[in-house]
Amino acid sequence: MAFTVRRVPEVRRTVESDLTKRERRAYDVAVEALRGEGCRAGGKRLAAADSGDYPMCQRSLYGAWRLVTVYLRDRSILIVAVTQHTKAETPSAKLVRSFPGLAVTGRRRSDQPACCEDPEAPPTLTQDLEEILFGAFVL
């Protein structure tokens, strides 16, 4: 069964103006995969503090480009963003830089929750630690 895949106008603008031909091809392949396979082609499930309004997933395209999708109740799929992921600027990289004793990298992709799986519970954090981590590394 084919899935309906839509996008917001900003995604079109990004695809048309910012992606190279090769990156654009990767985008087209991802859209086709989403049409055919649904969430199985969505990449990894993004964790959230709460379950959020919709499941949200992120799939790698080409190089640093990532495609972010949400899964609506009518079973359609919406591409909400095509955005670049700069590894050095991720919160985890910044945290590890600030605390060399915690020198680990994120989990391997194969260990991360697949898009179709239920989200994992976020790690337990005290309120102080959560506020400070978010303040220092996320926003």
Added chain:
Amino acid sequence: VGKRESQQVAYAVVELQDARDELAASGQDVGEALRRIEDAVERLDGLTSVAPGLSVAETARYLGVSEPTVREWLKRGVLGAVPGAKPVLVERDGLRRVHRAVEELRERGQDADWLHALLDYLDDIAVRRSPAVQQGLAEMAAGHLEPA
């Protein structure tokens, strides 16, 4: 008292307050020791010569992070700067809270599973909160959708 000495006293006050909190949390019968520490803190804190904050270098030493990290955290509002102080002083209020959180992070970060989950979680939240995703969600809420 010179500026340097007054900052040293401020540092000592912060460390005494930490020691007091640790003793209080130990559950042991340390009432007398606590009272003496509190008296000392009060006397020191009452001195007009005590600096209202710690220098960036002292804050870095206290938290066990680098000076650029302290400056970054000041910029992001995780640490507060004493208004008008030049060079910059880090406000003592809030600094101990950050210290406790940092200690908690170091302690719990020894658990590799917890740390991996934390790193993934922070990255995921950053994606969710990124301007690109927020704009996409706003366009979705406004019903601006088109075929992919």
